[in-house]
Amino acid sequence: NAGVTQTPKFQVLKTGQSMTLQCAQDMNHNSMYWYRQDPGMGLRLIYYSASEGTTDKGEVPNGYNVSRLNKREFSLRLESAAPSQTSVYFCASNSGQGRGYTFGSGTRLTVV
Amino acid sequence: GENVEQHPSTLSVQEGDSAVIKCTYSDSASNYFPWYKQELGKRPQLIIDIRSNVGEKKDQRIAVTLNKTAKHFSLHITETQPEDSAVYFCAASAGGFKTIFGAGTRLFVKA
Numbered sequence: 001n002a003g004v005t006q007t008p009k010f011q012v013l014k015t016g017q018s019m020t021l022q023c024a025q026d027m028n029h030n031s032m033y034w035y036r037q038d039p040g041m042g043l044r045l046i047y048y049s050a051s052e053g054t055t056d057k058g059e060v061p062n063g064y065n066v067s068r069l070n071k072r073e074f075s076l077r078l079e080s081a082a083p084s085q086t087s088v089y090f091c092a093s094n095s096g097q098g099r100g101y102t103f104g105s106g107t108r109l110t111v112v
Numbered sequence: 113g114e115n116v117e118q119h120p121s122t123l124s125v126q127e128g129d130s131a132v133i134k135c136t137y138s139d140s141a142s143n144y145f146p147w148y149k150q151e152l153g154k155r156p157q158l159i160i161d162i163r164s165n166v167g168e169k170k171d172q173r174i175a176v177t178l179n180k181t182a183k184h185f186s187l188h189i190t191e192t193q194p195e196d197s198a199v200y201f202c203a204a205s206a207g208g209f210k211t212i213f214g215a216g217t218r219l220f221v222k223a
Contacts, residue, residue, distance in 0.1 A: 040121075048209050050209050101148075103156050
């Protein structure tokens with residue numbers, strides 16, 4: 001039972017490049033989330049998917065897009081990376097509202 | 113908008129002492145309050161949570177208390193051990209899919 005799996009673990013991008021972060025969960029959870037973690041700012045929600053087929057914006061959606069490919073997979077895309085998007089990105093899932101998260105191991109992204 | 117404030121940002125205690133981390137939330141509709149522990153370079157992990165219909169919850173050496181009137185909730189760790197050293201995050205959810213996190217408390221337990 002792998003839980004939540006994220007790839008890649010590390011990535012360096014040049015300003016303006018694009019990339020997709022992949023996330024998959026094997027816990028049959030309905031809801032999936034993308035957070036970014038910056039020093040001194042906790043975790044901030046980028047986008048979430050309450051259930052398969054739906055996606056919604058979180059606190060900091062600008063510069064990102066998401067796709068809920070199926071119940072297991074939820075990807076995050078940066079179309080034109082900017083240095084302000086340098087961060088650690090965590091994918092998470094849960095069984096629904098008012099439930100704790102299971103987090104992936106994170107992706108450390110640096111944009112130069 | 114919704115906000116969760118967490119204090120202190122850094123906490124250093126001697127092994128065996130207690131540690132207390134406090135959070136306040138702004139959204140009075142918040143009804144679910146999880147706490148996460150994040151060790152260096154690792155993912156956050158849920159360690160305990162409390163719902164608004166409960167005032168206190170304990171799990172071995174950790175406990176959470178909630179004061180809905182004051183919109184405060186706290187994490188208490190007793191008999192601290194070196195392996196308790198980590199960053200702890202409080203969070204609040206108002207029943208939807210958006211959970212707001214505090215900025216984190218870095219706990220050092222000195223042996």
